[in-house]
Amino acid sequence: MDKLIPDPPFNATTPNAEALRSEELLKDREAIKRALDYYLDPPKPYAAKPRRPSTMYLVAPDMGTESLLAQACESLASASVLASDFATNLIGPQRNTVLAIQQIIMLAELAVNRALDNVDPQI
Template identity: 45%
Template sequence: MFKVTPNPPDTDPATPSETIDSNTSHAPSDRIPSAADIRATPRKLCTMFIVNSELDTESLLAHACESLASANVMTLDLADRTEGTSRNTLLGIAQVIMLGELAVNRALDRIDPPE
């Protein structure tokens, strides 16, 4: 579908345009939020996908390790059916996933050392 976009885009005359020389302050909704504004805004948790806050670290790491292993298998499977630069990209992604899996396994070893 083709969307007509004016070149340059039309500007709304009601909206104040900023120039490089503009030192005037605008309404709070017109300015770019600063880091202080972001920190001041309370974070509202989305409850659609939430990890149980009572889970212990070892369980969380074990699940993370299993998820990374599954992602690695899926990526390698897809790479086997792909050719060219896309295959190289998928193999690179699989390697990054594997490195993450190794890091999680090392963290698990520190929590519960093998005997």
């Protein structure tokens, strides 16, 4: 049986086209490697850069532990009262959520009070 369309030649590409294709593959591999290195293994200058926290709200470095704990205790007590007042205006699941938050605040307040007692025992 005769074919109406002849078979394509076995090697239709020229050596020049193969060289271009291999250069494109090499460039693609290099780009993929750079992208993976950037996202999975950041460059050392960026990774070694120390984190500099914001100084907008700065606690005085010479504050004593007792003063810091006392301030934290007062802040937690205020947050507990705020949550309790807010919960009185809510009903249902929202009220339960706010009361759970208040309980977490109260537990933190108890922990801070115990730490304060350990720093300065009231005998």
